[in-house]
Amino acid sequence: MDAPATGTGLIVRPVCEMDTAAIEAIDERLLGRYRPHHWETRVRYYLSRDPEAALVAELDGEVVGFLFADIRGWEFGLDEPTAWIEVVGVHPDQQHRGIGRRLAEQLLEHCRAQGVRYVRTMVHQDDHAIAGFMRSLGLEPAPWTAYAREL
Amino acid sequence: MQIAQDRLDKKYHDAVERWQQRYFPDYPLLLHYWEKYFPRQQPFCLCSKLDLSTPEEIQVGRRAGEKKFTRAEQMEPEQAHRLLQIIKAQASTEFGSIQQHQGSLDKAQDDEEKFFVLRVMAEELRHGYQMFHLLTRDDWSQVSEQKGEEIVEEVLSMKTGSHVLGAFNIEYDSFVDNIVFAAVIDRVGKYQLTMQKVCAYKPMAASMPPMLQEEAFHLAAGVVPLRRWVRKAATGEITVPMAVIQRYLNKWVPRGYEMFGHEKGGQTNIELGFKDMTNLQALRAYQAELGRMVEDLNRNYVRARLPELGPEEARALVASIQQHRERQRGIEPEELLRLPDERFFRRRGLWSHQMWSVDGEPFRDFEDYRRHLAAVLPEPYLAHRDFGEYLGAMRRLQAGEIDLKTAEASAPRLVRTSYCPCSKSVRWIVEEGQAAAGEPTAGGARCEPRASCHGAA
Ligand SMILES: CC(C)(COP(=O)(O)OP(=O)(O)OC[C@H]1O[C@@H](n2cnc3c(N)ncnc32)[C@H](O)[C@@H]1OP(=O)(O)O)[C@@H](O)C(=O)NCCC(=O)NCCS
Ligand SMILES: [Fe+2]
Ligand SMILES: [Fe+2]
Numbered sequence: 001m002d003a004p005a006t007g008t009g010l011i012v013r014p015v016c017e018m019d020t021a022a023i024e025a026i027d028e029r030l031l032g033r034y035r036p037h038h039w040e041t042r043v044r045y046y047l048s049r050d051p052e053a054a055l056v057a058e059l060d061g062e063v064v065g066f067l068f069a070d071i072r073g074w075e076f077g078l079d080e081p082t083a084w085i086e087v088v089g090v091h092p093d094q095q096h097r098g099i100g101r102r103l104a105e106q107l108l109e110h111c112r113a114q115g116v117r118y119v120r121t122m123v124h125q126d127d128h129a130i131a132g133f134m135r136s137l138g139l140e141p142a143p144w145t146a147y148a149r150e151l
Numbered sequence: 152m153q154i155a156q157d158r159l160d161k162k163y164h165d166a167v168e169r170w171q172q173r174y175f176p177d178y179p180l181l182l183h184y185w186e187k188y189f190p191r192q193q194p195f196c197l198c199s200k201l202d203l204s205t206p207e208e209i210q211v212g213r214r215a216g217e218k219k220f221t222r223a224e225q226m227e228p229e230q231a232h233r234l235l236q237i238i239k240a241q242a243s244t245e246f247g248s249i250q251q252h253q254g255s256l257d258k259a260q261d262d263e264e265k266f267f268v269l270r271v272m273a274e275e276l277r278h279g280y281q282m283f284h285l286l287t288r289d290d291w292s293q294v295s296e297q298k299g300e301e302i303v304e305e306v307l308s309m310k311t312g313s314h315v316l317g318a319f320n321i322e323y324d325s326f327v328d329n330i331v332f333a334a335v336i337d338r339v340g341k342y343q344l345t346m347q348k349v350c351a352y353k354p355m356a357a358s359m360p361p362m363l364q365e366e367a368f369h370l371a372a373g374v375v376p377l378r379r380w381v382r383k384a385a386t387g388e389i390t391v392p393m394a395v396i397q398r399y400l401n402k403w404v405p406r407g408y409e410m411f412g413h414e415k416g417g418q419t420n421i422e423l424g425f426k427d428m429t430n431l432q433a434l435r436a437y438q439a440e441l442g443r444m445v446e447d448l449n450r451n452y453v454r455a456r457l458p459e460l461g462p463e464e465a466r467a468l469v470a471s472i473q474q475h476r477e478r479q480r481g482i483e484p485e486e487l488l489r490l491p492d493e494r495f496f497r498r499r500g501l502w503s504h505q506m507w508s509v510d511g512e513p514f515r516d517f518e519d520y521r522r523h524l525a526a527v528l529p530e531p532y533l534a535h536r537d538f539g540e541y542l543g544a545m546r547r548l549q550a551g552e553i554d555l556k557t558a559e560a561s562a563p564r565l566v567r568t569s570y571c572p573c574s575k576s577v578r579w580i581v582e583e584g585q586a587a588a589g590e591p592t593a594g595g596a597r598c599e600p601r602a603s604c605h606g607a608a
Binding site: 014016017018020021024025028034036037040041043044047048049051052072113 | 270375379
């Protein structure tokens with residue numbers, strides 16, 4: 001791990017509309033795609049639901065990471081409210097400094113306070129970084145298989 | 152956030168619903184399509200919400216460290232009176248903005264944008280409801296001539312033209328108003344609510360976090376369409392051209408600045424434990440944030456025009472065009488947005504009723520100034536009563552016929568003064584001079600039998 005970012009001026013807080021550009025930029029660095037429309041829609045969506053489950057990490061005033069989750073129930077036959085981690089990203093220059101973990105801890109704290117008992121997510125089988133991250137948070141592969149087809 | 156929800160006593164709840172039926176007729180439309188636009192979300196709740204994790208102790212001011220007030224009667228009368236004015240001004244803004252939004256909602260080109268604004272309006276209704284909770288769940292009669300109940304009635308009888316703050320007395324002409332208002336004026340709301348999170352009156356402090364959460368959505372409801380319009384303008388797929396957006400910024404930003412109160416005021420609210428920033432501190436933070444918003448819009452424009460540029464190159468190009476004020480890579484400086492100078496078109500505060508251009512150039516001649524305003528403000532707004540009042544007052548001020556105080560007070564406010572001895576109808580009244588620098592003044596609005604009642608409008 002590089003020098004931990006905790007204790008340096010790292011703040012984790014709910015996302016706001018002004019963060020959209022920074023999130024787009026992180027996504028662009030991670031995946032090489034500029035997707036303003038996508039992120040506007042996502043940010044507005046989370047703001048209309050539960051902003052405390054859609055978090056950004058700000059290091060010395062700059063947004064350097066985000067983790068968006070959505071608390072839902074009654075899906076896939078699951079009858080308990082579930083926090084679905086939908087997307088996570090930390091700026092490549094700031095990874096391995098504990099930022100992702102801080103984001104996740106705050107999310108889990110919020111979810112517990114809301115009475116949520118399960119956190120779930122889907123990870124591509126080739127995405128070892130995200131898989132390692134999820135495992136480090138205590139999430140284990142679950143006995144579910146994703147099915148899909150192209151239309 | 153752990154929240155306690157509550158409803159007003161039936162008579163107040165019913166009064167709010169009646170108000171909604173009259174001024175917010177599209178509310179049922181929102182409820183009908185809620186599931187379509189806000190799938191699997193909690194249904195909208197017209198109720199008050201109090202955050203249960205509000206600190207017990209006063210956080211700022213003379214009595215910092217003491218227990219927060221839970222009842223109005225625990226405050227000094229002067230203090231309670233001032234808080235009551237803050238609550239009333241806040242309530243007035245919430246109801247006022249619904250009346251404004253409703254006026255041009257149907258001009259939305261895009262159903263989704265329209266439904267997001269409808270949700271904003273419903274949440275503003277809830278914010279007004281929240282303020283009524285504060286007014287009706289406590290006994291203010293010890294500290295105020297007006298009972299909480301009378302203030303509720305007064306606020307519910309206000310119309311565009313009679314609200315406490317100027318920004319809520321301007322009618323909308325186009326859906327651009329709805330959107331720019333949400334991005335610019337709701338942003339002031341965010342600052343006010345954030346400052347009031349420390350409020351020494353605990354029910355007020357506890358009201359803020361749920362309101363702030365909703366406010367964050369309001370800002371997105373404004374900024375997201377703006378970003379999309381800007382990108383469409385850049386590619387020629389014009390919905391709203393940049394020049395039009397600029398005119399609406401010129402219309403609303405000065406009103407936003409004024410909502411913070413006089414630049415020299417706000418200290419008393421800190422001493423009394425109601426807010427944690429002076430007017431100027433909050434104004435500066437707001438201005439910086441608006442600056443970032445405009446900068447972001449410009450970068451969206453440049454990247455849509457020149458897709459080959461990366462984010463850093465776009466940032467540098469925007470900065471360079473604005474700094475040198477010259478065409479670069481095919482983009483003219485006028486194509487980009489800018490914040491109007493803080494002295495431009497001000498009607499309150501430090502720069503009140505002075506003649507400055509959007510770019511901060513002074514005018515000597517009133518006619519030149521008038522022509523400039525006509526060139527930089529939205530055309531339909533020039534025909535408004537509100538703008539006409541301002542121009543009239545400016546003209547008379549420049550001619551030496553009236554002084555500044557009179558000019559500031561001259562924008563009449565339509566107030567139904569049910570406690571006014573001269574009439575029970577809606578009348579123009581002239582507000583009683585300015586209250587303490589920068590604080591909302593309508594609390595002092597009084598219907599004087601002298602020349603102040605000009606007949607119903
Ligand atoms: C995965 C990611 C979120 C982790 O964030 P981070 O701030 O670097 O993580 P942290 O420093 O907080 O590390 C937390 C844990 O995750 C684990 N982890 C992080 N990166 C990992 C990797 N590449 N492989 C395996 N495990 C990893 C760490 O081992 C650490 O565990 P530990 O605390 O037990 O040692 C970040 O690397 C990232 O954003 N990756 C790209 C994500 C992406 O492509 N998103 C697409 C949409 S934008
Ligand atoms: Fe509001
Ligand atoms: Fe709002």
